[in-house]
Amino acid sequence: MSTPTLKTFAGGCHCGAVRYAVDLDPSNLEASKCNCSICLKTNRISLSVDPDNFRLVSPASRDEVPNYQFASKSQHYLFCDKCGIHCFVNGSYEWEGKVVKNFSINAVTLDADQGLDLRELKLRYWDGKGENWGAGAVEKPPAGGCL
Numbered sequence: 001m002s003t004p005t006l007k008t009f010a011g012g013c014h015c016g017a018v019r020y021a022v023d024l025d026p027s028n029l030e031a032s033k034c035n036c037s038i039c040l041k042t043n044r045i046s047l048s049v050d051p052d053n054f055r056l057v058s059p060a061s062r063d064e065v066p067n068y069q070f071a072s073k074s075q076h077y078l079f080c081d082k083c084g085i086h087c088f089v090n091g092s093y094e095w096e097g098k099v100v101k102n103f104s105i106n107a108v109t110l111d112a113d114q115g116l117d118l119r120e121l122k123l124r125y126w127d128g129k130g131e132n133w134g135a136g137a138v139e140k141p142p143a144g145g146c147l
Ligand SMILES: [Zn+2]
Pocket: 013, 014, 015, 016, 017, 018, 080, 081, 082, 083, 084, 085
């Protein structure tokens, strides 16, 4: 396996209260959407990233970023309480008897004009609404989802 070529991108919420830097390999981005209740209403484009490649720039501590949780509370949806933008998600879930940690940014919170064209993201779609995680992310949005 070749070493990925990482490039640092800046991102954040709309008002600038939440700012981050993230190292991504632009040639290998895992972008997805989901039809679950929160992903649909935020219309989030999830981009999985290695948490070690993510640095919160502002505020100083992640504890200062409001986070929303619901249902099983296994996920933290971190957002800005000034402008309302959901910036990133972290949490964990159990899959086939193992605890899997997940971390993703909302791709639309990456700053514009950094050489990453969101139109070129190869989106895949999860059926979170049907809790059909076993199907993996598929090419077309499952029922209840959107492009
Ligand atoms: Zn904000």
